[in-house]
Amino acid sequence: MITFNSFHGTVTMITDLVGQNGERDGCNKLISVENGLGAIVNFLVSPTSYFVDHAVVAVGDSVTGYYDGNAPTLLIYPPQHPALVLVKESPYQNVKVDYFDSQLESSDGRLRLNISPYTQIILTNGQPFSRNPANRNLIVIYGPATKSIPAQTTPYRIIVWC
Incomplete structure (x- = not known):
């Protein structure tokens, strides 16, 4: 069973990840999010990551990323989690x-x-x-x-x- 953990903050960087053949194919991205208190999380975004409302996320956007809290995580800083769901914040929902x-x-x-x-x-x-x-x-x-x-x-x- 998935335990959904979340991290909320502002997108500070979006970069393409290197694919299997050593090239940046644009299919996988790394989205860095900072919470305003100095904590940073890098979300590994793949084509299977779900964006609520199919929202396009850009640097400066306020987002919440959800990941599996039971999944193994590399002991690095900032932590990197495969993003399951990303939500671009809206004042109306x-x-x-x-x-x-x-x-x-x-x-x-x-x-x-x-x-x-x-x-x-x-x-x-x-x-x-x-x-x-x-x-x-x-x-x-x-x-x-x-x-x-x-x-x-x-x-x-x-x-x-x-």
Whole structure:
């Protein structure tokens, strides 16, 4: 099971990584993110990394990168993590990437989903998802939430991470 860890900050650098044949093919990138307190994380971005809303990220953008906290990591500084999901921050939406149980509550117990008939439920490729999204890894895009514990929200969109 994936444990989604995140790092939030400002993009300070984007570079192409060297491919298998020693050339920079442009398919894989290294995105450096700094959190404003001096901490830096380098995200290894591949064609399988999912960008919410297919947003194009540039230097200076505020982003949150999600990676597998259970995956092995090289002991180097700054740390490098393969990016699973990248979110370009927007003042009009919140994003939560996590495992949601049978009650549609996140694994950290901080968010519970109330799905409405207007909630769009799709796969990462944009195709409709016709099953119950419970007991799955989800990318949840939502607006306002209650101040209860867990917070409750009716998401705008749920992206099922198969």
